[in-house]
Amino acid sequence: MRPELKALFPDTVIIIMILEKYTIGVGDRFAHQAEAQLEACVKLAERGIDVIPIWNKSNREHSFIGSHPQSVFDAAQVAVEAVGWQLGWHVDADHINMDTVDKYLSCSDFFTIDVADFIGQEPLDDAVATFMQKHPELIGSVSIEGIDLPFDISREYVIEVAGKYLAAVAEAGTIYRYIESKKDDFIAEVSMDETDTPQTPPELLIILAALADEGVRIQTIAPKFTGRFNKGVDYVGDLEQFEKEFNDDLAVIAHAISAYGLPDNLKLSVHSGSDKFSIYPIIGNAIRRTGSGVHVKTAGTTWLEELIGLAEAGGEGLQLAKDIYAKALENVDAMCEPYASVIDIDSAKLPTANEVSGWSGDQYANALRHVQEHPEFNQHFRQLLHIAFKIAAKEGTRYTDLLKAHADIVGKNVTENLYDRHFKRIFIA
Ligand SMILES: [Zn+2]
Numbered sequence: 001m002r003p004e005l006k007a008l009f010p011d012t013v014i015i016i017m018i019l020e021k022y023t024i025g026v027g028d029r030f031a032h033q034a035e036a037q038l039e040a041c042v043k044l045a046e047r048g049i050d051v052i053p054i055w056n057k058s059n060r061e062h063s064f065i066g067s068h069p070q071s072v073f074d075a076a077q078v079a080v081e082a083v084g085w086q087l088g089w090h091v092d093a094d095h096i097n098m099d100t101v102d103k104y105l106s107c108s109d110f111f112t113i114d115v116a117d118f119i120g121q122e123p124l125d126d127a128v129a130t131f132m133q134k135h136p137e138l139i140g141s142v143s144i145e146g147i148d149l150p151f152d153i154s155r156e157y158v159i160e161v162a163g164k165y166l167a168a169v170a171e172a173g174t175i176y177r178y179i180e181s182k183k184d185d186f187i188a189e190v191s192m193d194e195t196d197t198p199q200t201p202p203e204l205l206i207i208l209a210a211l212a213d214e215g216v217r218i219q220t221i222a223p224k225f226t227g228r229f230n231k232g233v234d235y236v237g238d239l240e241q242f243e244k245e246f247n248d249d250l251a252v253i254a255h256a257i258s259a260y261g262l263p264d265n266l267k268l269s270v271h272s273g274s275d276k277f278s279i280y281p282i283i284g285n286a287i288r289r290t291g292s293g294v295h296v297k298t299a300g301t302t303w304l305e306e307l308i309g310l311a312e313a314g315g316e317g318l319q320l321a322k323d324i325y326a327k328a329l330e331n332v333d334a335m336c337e338p339y340a341s342v343i344d345i346d347s348a349k350l351p352t353a354n355e356v357s358g359w360s361g362d363q364y365a366n367a368l369r370h371v372q373e374h375p376e377f378n379q380h381f382r383q384l385l386h387i388a389f390k391i392a393a394k395e396g397t398r399y400t401d402l403l404k405a406h407a408d409i410v411g412k413n414v415t416e417n418l419y420d421r422h423f424k425r426i427f428i429a
Pocket of ligand 1: 095191193271272
């Protein structure tokens, strides 16, 4: 609560804004597809499944594109009105920290508090000792409903995990309280996904206990899961292991809600969630079996649907799609370097610019569209274009005017991608 309100109503307990059970992170780099994305939610709602859109765009993306946070809210609001969407919607200040949060305060009601950089930093003097004193229940054999074998946790292990994460938790508290001092109501997510090592379920339990101590009323948490969540392509990893970890995480969250009084709608958030087709049925089965909610962040690949639509439109649209590929290929090494840990491109499998220049719109669309079983699909081509959005941004109005001119065919691809390839696999049994 803002300090001036707190002074007037010192005893008031604010009921926090409640995040809906099933939510989907949507958005697009150029802020043209909000309505097409919302149409996918409408189609699912017509089948009786409510999935609430949360438009997100990270600070990083805004700086690449040169856009401002308010534009995300504005585009979402226009879409909500145009479609007549009656359910909830939110705007996510995605991956913010103390340096970047301010410009999101007026236009976001969902804050992804990113503390990954603080993992492994030294906590304050007696933070670990205080935590150990407060949490004897974390040591020994810890039984959690829904997990077959109890966790066998040693004192040394809790000290190690607390030492690794308490600085990050403290930072989450600092940012959370800062937002709280500026806004009457908001939804908080804590993200720890942009780091090298995944958090195991016992680690998640310790982190949740610490976040509860810190007073952070999180409604979603984004751990780093096992396996690779590469940009724009399917999950790479051991599906059985992912399934066990995801189910154990759900059980840990349910346990932490009752043990530590965290918000009872607390749920998992899956980042880099677009196109992770092989884990969608696992996620879907787990949430239907347990009654848990989930938040899945997609968004990044929406721009590829724009390229597919422009290619299908032919003419200048197809030409621009080809030009963007040619420019991306020219600078392939420099383009890939910042994304090394989240892409896997085999340059030998990339078509030459000359080959692509001879393609029809359908050939271009088939190579790019994420239909893995299609004989013309090329995941190397797809990944390179995924990170090539800055080239489109440089094209300026040449790009955005074509998006406007071909809004129908582009929008159709955006809606289909979200509904057929994402929603059906996650939310429909
Ligand atoms: Zn993320």
